[in-house]
Amino acid sequence: MLGMTRKRRYLPITFSVAGKGVGVVGNGTAALAKLGLLTGTEARVTLYSPKPGFDLAAATSGIDRVGRYPDARDLAETALLFLATENEAEDERLAGLARVLGVAVNVVDRPHLSDFAMPAIVDRGAITVAIASDGSAPVLAQRVRALIDALLPATLANLGDLARAIRSTVLERLPGSVARRRFWWRVFDGTAGAAALSGDLDRASALALRDLDAATERPPGKVFVITAPEAADLLTLRAQRLMLCTDAIVHDRGLSAGILAIARRDARRFPAGDSVGTLLIRLARSGQHVVRLAAGSTAGEVEALHLAGIDYEIVPHVAAEPLATSSSLAA
Numbered sequence: 017m018l019g020m021t022r023k024r025r026y027l028p029i030t031f032s033v034a035g036k037g038v039g040v041v042g043n044g045t046a047a048l049a050k051l052g053l054l055t056g057t058e059a060r061v062t063l064y065s066p067k068p069g070f071d072l073a074a075a076t077s078g079i080d081r082v083g084r085y086p087d088a089r090d091l092a093e094t095a096l097l098f099l100a101t102e103n104e105a106e107d108e109r110l111a112g113l114a115r116v117l118g119v120a121v122n123v124v125d126r127p128h129l130s131d132f133a134m135p136a137i138v139d140r141g142a143i144t145v146a147i148a149s150d151g152s153a154p155v156l157a158q159r160v161r162a163l164i165d166a167l168l169p170a171t172l173a174n175l176g177d178l179a180r181a182i183r184s185t186v187l188e189r190l191p192g193s194v195a196r197r198r199f200w201w202r203v204f205d206g207t208a209g210a211a212a213l214s215g216d217l218d219r220a221s222a223l224a225l226r227d228l229d230a231a232t233e234r235p236p237g238k239v240f241v242i243t244a245p246e247a248a249d250l251l252t253l254r255a256q257r258l259m260l261c262t263d264a265i266v267h268d269r270g271l272s273a274g275i276l277a278i279a280r281r282d283a284r285r286f287p288a289g290d291s292v293g294t295l296l297i298r299l300a301r302s303g304q305h306v307v308r309l310a311a312g313s314t315a316g317e318v319e320a321l322h323l324a325g326i327d328y329e330i331v332p333h334v335a336a337e338p339l340a341t342s343s344s345l346a347a
Contacts, residue, residue, distance in 0.1 A: 026132065026133050026148060028135070028146065028148050030144070030146075031096075033054075033057050033058060033059035033095065033096065034057075034058040034059070035058065035059075035060065036059055036060065036095040036096070037059070037060045037062065037093045037094040037095055038054055038057075038059040038060065038061050038062070038094065038095060038096045038097075038098070039061075039062050039063075039064060039086055039090070039091070039094050039096070039097045039098065040054065040061065040062070040063050040064070040097075040098045040100070041063075041064040041065070041085060041086060041097065041098065041099050041100065041101055041110060042064075042065060042072075042098075042099070042100030042101050042102065042124075043065050043066070043067045043068050043069055043072065043101070043102075044069050044072065044100070044102060045069070045071070045072075046100035046102065046124045046125075047063070047065065047068075047072060047098075047100040048069075048071055048072045048075060050098045050100060050124070051063060051072075051075055051079060052075075053134075053137075054098075055077060055078050055079065056139075059095075059096075060080070061078065061079045061080070062079065062080040062081070062082060062090070062094075063075075063079050063080070063081050063082070064082045064084065064085050064086045064090070065081070065082075065083065066083055066084050066085060085101070085106070085110060086110070086113075087113075088113065088117060091113065091114055091117050091119050092117065094114070094117075094119050095119070095120070096119070096120050096121075096122070096132075097110075097111075097114045097119050097120070097121050097122070098121075098122050098124070099111060099121060099122070099123045099124065099126075099129075100123075100124040102124075104126065107123045107126055107129055108129055111123055111129045111130075115131070120132055122134055133148055133149070135147050135148040135149075135157065136148075136154070136157040136158045136160065136161035137161070138161055138164050138165045138168060140168055140170075140172040140173045140176070141172070141173025141174075141176050141177070142173060142175075142176020142177065142179070142180065143172055143173065143175070143176055145161075145164055145168070147160045147161050147164070169213055171212075171213045171214070171215065172213070174212040174213055174215065174217060174220075175204055175209060175212050175213065177212070177217060178203070178208065178209075178212040178217060178220050178221060178224060179200070179203075181217070181221055182221060182224055182225065182228070185225070185228065186199065186200075186228060189228060189232055190228070190231060190232065194263055194303075194304070195231060197261065198231070198261070198305070199227065199228065199231040201261045202227055202231070203224045203227055206223075206227065207223050208220045208221075208223035208224040208227060211223055236300075236303065236327060237299065237300030237301060237302060237303045237304050237305065237306065237326070237327070238300060238305050238306070238326075238327040238328065238329065239296050239299075239300050239306045239307075239308055239321055239326060239327070239328040239329075240258050240262070240305070240306070240307050240308065240328070240329050240331050241308045241310065241314050241317070241318060241328060241329065241330045241331065242255050242258070242307060242308065242309050242310070242331045243310055243311075243314070243332075244267070244268070244271050244272070244275055244309045244310060244311055245275075246272065247272060247274065247275075248272060248274035248275045248277070248278060251275065251278070252331070252332065254331060255331050256278055258305075258307055258331065259278050259279040259280070259283075259307055260278070260279065260280055261280070261305070262279065262280065262283050262305050262306065262307040263283060263284070263299075263304035263305050263306065264283060264284040264285070264286065264299050264304050264305075264306045264307070265279050265283055265284070265285050265286070265306070265307045265308075265309060266286045266287075266288055266292060266295060266296060266299075266306060266307070266308045266309070267285065267286070267287065267288060267308075267309040267310075268287075268288050268309065268310055268311040268312070269287050269288070270311065271309060271311060275309065276309075279307070286299075288308075288310070292308075292317055293316065293317045293320035293321070294320075296308060296317060296320070296321060296326070297320065297321065297324045297326055300321075300326045300327070300328075301326070318330070
């Protein structure tokens with residue numbers, strides 16, 4: 017049935033190929049496409065091609081060549097193998113040989129023979145976005161890739177360069193994942209991130225280090241109160257962003273699973289109970305940012321937060337609603 021939830025065949029991961037042997041087998045454009053992808057990595061790439069086409073024969077940069085299909089000795093030190101022979105019987109034979117040797121295999125256009133699927137990729141330097149379709153809808157994945165590619169700025173890689181430049185300093189000065197995550201959100205969304213995107217990496221680093229000085233002080237906690245809509249696509253971008261960077265979520269039971277799925281996987285989740293106000297106060301006083309997702313009125317909880325001196329913000333869930341009210345202007 018269309019739309020029915022099912023278990024995934026593939027687990028989306030990123031795999032280090034630095035220094036590892038990766039083989040490409042084939043003679044035509046499909047093999048050439050895989051080479052184009054791999055030559056931008058730190059893998060040791062070998063092309064096995066008994067009758068390479070003209071374009072494939074001209075592709076010489078950073079690869080080893082073998083003028084035949086691989087045998088067991090060739091695959092002994094291979095981590096990944098891409099098969100593009102365009103002959104199903106040959107693909108099946110080579111896939112079986114590789115699998116016996118513990119080599120993971122991807123066979124172009126034959127997901128039933130593959131151990132892993134290659135996603136459509138949006139490349140922004142240190143940031144890579146991969147769109148996978150379980151191998152069943154590669155053209156749809158390419159279309160989603162085009163949409164995402166249009167949304168991401170071409171200079172997004174500068175943010176990765178900024179993070180790389182100050183990462184060791186951040187690790188040294190900010191103990192704890194919560195403080196570091198909050199710091200990085202502030203950097204990427206603030207003036208330091210804007211400077212990096214504009215190409216001024218020196219100014220971006222100086223601004224980020226200034227933010228780091230402020231982050232070393234214990235940050236106050238805060239509660240963001242969101243009236244949950246019926247469906248996830250009614251959440252505002254601000255509400256989604258808060259759910260992505262929150263430390264904890266206190267939610268009413270029975271909310272849409274799609275809404276809760278937006279939040280960070282490692283954010284702690286607490287079903288709301290009779291003492292929800294007390295729970296919100298305790299979490300905020302421990303320095304956490306908390307999202308309160310409520311299906312109904314939160315007037316009593318907001319009053320408890322106010323009386324306890326806890327910073328809070330009421331975030332509307334649809335753009336047509338009035339602007340959020342807040343106990344402070346600071347987010």
